Amino acid sequence: MKPDSTRGRLSILWGVISAACVVLGLRLAQLQILDAAYYRDAAERNRSQIIYQTAPRGRFYDRHGEVLAENRGAFTLIFLPGKNRVRRDLEPLARELGRQLGQDPGDLLVTLEQAERDQSAARLAENLPPATAFRLWELKTIYPGIVLIEEARRYYPYGRFASHLLGYMGKMSPREWRNFKARGYRADQRIGKMGLEALFEDDLRGRDGGRRMEVDAQGRIKRELENIPWEAGSNVYLTLDAAVQRAADEGLRESVTGRGAAVAIDPRNGDILAMSSQPDFDPNALLSVDAKTGRPSAGIPEFNNAIAGTYPPGSTFKPIVGLAAFAKGASPDEEYFCPGYYQLGNRRFKCWVHKGHGRVGWFKGLEESCDVYFYNLGLKTGGAEIERYERMFGLGERTNISLRGEKSGHRFGPRQRGKEGKGWYDGDTLNLSIGQGELTVTPLQMAVVTAALANRGQVWRPHFTRRIVYADGRPDFVQHPELSARIDATPRAWDLVQRAMEIVVSSGTGKSARVPGLVVAGKTGTAQNAGGKDHAWFIVYAGRPGEPAKIAVAVLVANGGHGGVSAAPVARRMILARFGLADAQDARAPRPAAPGARPAPPPEILPAGAIR
């Protein structure tokens, strides 16, 4: 028989074995009971992949309910990573996709590998045409991990239309990504890059939906686990009048140079009816990606002339000079002789009509825009007084329209000069009297000025929002008119200025803006431009007889020459559009249907669920 010592050793062996089993049992309890939640999460992450679907962005409507920006369904190609896949497995896929999409297979491979490393879905191509989408559909069966989804893409039904105001959608720059990451954005999302799209980004974006798919270790989709519906963004109702906007866009585009800006404001409340800047762009083109380069197929002129372009106002400033003079007590009947120039010391200040206007009073002075008359009027009023009116009209200050890139222009007068540490001379007063010198304004500022001239002194803070209807049920945001200043002038001064501006249109330099049946009052301007041809200005307001004016317009055609020739016709088109009149139509005739019938509603976005 065995010696006793071996029995003891057997017990030790058994002790070791049972101890090991106990350790394993404890470890099992740790994994499966204590840490079960953690590992369940890990397993859940393993097997499920979320494919995000961009939510329909809030729409933009004009004041009559026309859709200015909406959404359409579009195919997006998604790649789902697998487990343990290496470069060799991905190469054939990259080659095939490169062929189908016309992209560089090397770049695609980099994207695919990145997705594998991060274990997250990657967007390979967006906004695919249906033909490509169906060809790719067949690849799904060959290459695991390829998924096509349909999602909402921004669509601008009018294309080139208020493009600087509405803005466009684009991919985030690395800097923007750093800011937006914290706000719950994903790296492949697009954001509003400009104008209202950028301004209302938070309201418009909505909440993206997603489809949680069960995938196997190869990235093959097994089934759908969950469908998280998207929430559409909030709709924004604008003060814009699509017809006026279209008239501004087209008018400027067809003007002599095709460059410039036009702004229309409702003088009764400061609603912006139109804001156009040319050259413009088609925001839809920025959404489709160039097949060759993978970059947006169009470069864009980002510069918004209407708020960022500063020009001397030229003669369009003359009504303000007149208003200042009459408010101070000048007489409209006082006449000055215009020989074609004004002699100040040994300097000669020319009138734009070199042979002279002869004897000129207020009405003739504004009607024919006689510079010499305004030199005299200006000297009599004084630079400081004119500058006071500049300030009241808001020149030299931003209108605070809350669009990115707005410029303030430059105020010009003795006080401003004093601030800059320089003196003020009579020659400066002469230049100021005809809107030249260091005075610069934006077309938006001039539209606000025009509106104030039309409504006798109410300077509105211009705005483009009427209402925001929040998708989450918060009470609507409603924009109320905001008065930023009130011009202090006598009723007689207003009468004189307005009457003279009416004459400008009815028989003076602004004749080409005349609309029978409407009271149209305006002023042309030709801003001297040291670097090239003069800029053409025209400011105008119009209303039905006996009613307050319904539209105030400022048009600038860059290098357009004389304002009455190149800018006034653009303004006229806008006025016609505002009153619903066809060209050459009398305002007294019955009102026809609004031009530009509403486009057919776009196809509804298919509900998420197209992937099988």
Place this chain on the structure above:
Amino acid sequence: MSQARAQPGLSGRVDWTFVAAVLGLVTLGTIAMLSAASTTMFYQSILRKHFIALALGLSLFTLTLAFNYQIFQDQSKPLYAVAVALMASVLVLGRSARGHRAWLRLAGFSFQPAELARVLVVLVLADFLDRRARRVGEFPTLLAALAIAAPILALILKQPDFSTALTFLPTITGMLFCAGADMFQMLFVFGYGALALSVPLVVTFCQVRFPYSPPMSLPGLVLSASRFGWPLLAAMVLLAALSAAAWLAAAWLRLSARPLAFIAAPVIVSLAMLTGVAVNRSMKSYQRNRFVAFVAPRSDVQGAAYNVIQSRVAIGSGGLWGQGLFSGTQSQLGFLPERHTDFIFADIGEEMGFWGAGLVLGLYTLLFWRIVAAARQARDRYGYLVCCGLASMFAFVVVLNVGMCVGLMPVAGIPLPLISYGGSSLVVNLFSLGIVANVYARRYALL
């Protein structure tokens, strides 16, 4: 028992608890395999092979009961010859799969002889240690026992199948220990082995955790000493000096210590270091990756460590009640590798939860307990040693496999006995457990 006394049949002496544990494990294994293999391409073929092997194994289990186990002791020499011949023929005739030449084709079936050789080595060693019972405490006996296993081990390493070879060491250790070998000698021999093995582990650890360590820091010294060269020699000289100093200190303190220890210790340690460095140099990259995966599981998620992490996630996500058969996402969607073979325990953990995995672990513990009981009650020293060897072998393999699945042990490509899919493994394991049942049933020497 009354029936057994009246009619001294075999049935009354069979350890039914043991049989129940075996059948329970085989049943649970079959269920788990049905679920885990259901997503593989050869499901039908796997099922067919499994049930054929199961039938064969259970018949062998029963058949082994029919004759006296002592026949294995009588036929010890032929058995040893069979073992060596099998392993040699594998190298000559065998088929390669996954870089191992480990398979023999026999009448249409693939057969992995290393498993059988392991059991045969247990039988042969038991005979040897039984006959050397009086001199078991002598060092030559220890070396001779190792020498008996050495040729087969060498042939297995030649395949190369590092993992299977690894399972021999605790088996032999367990047998020597239970046979009553001298602890001091064993400490030296196995200390040498353990040290030699730990060198690659420590080196890999330093490489992974401190890749850019300066040369004079501790990891830097370890790395420079892991190559044949001056630093290694210096380390060995330092060891000798330390040992001499310790001996002088012991003499000065008038401590009674065996002088042999002060010579043997540095020699053994130096030899172990040399062997370790040699092993470290000859390690294949996939073998090193397993060490890396064990030492730093997060360093390379897509590579070797992937298996370890996915296995742990599978077990953990099973929770208390499991996700249900055929519904474990980790195994059914293919995230868990080797889910019906080496990592089947993870599948059980995921689909049957803590209760299922705990039941398997409990049944194994029961099994070990009954094997130890068989050893304790064996009527002769041979039966006792066979049971000790098999207990050590099964316990080690199970602990290694389960430990690997729960992330406590490095990844070793060894199956879970009685549960993993694998025909030859199942048949051989049932056969060897049949011997255990045989030893227990014949404990009173009446049959």
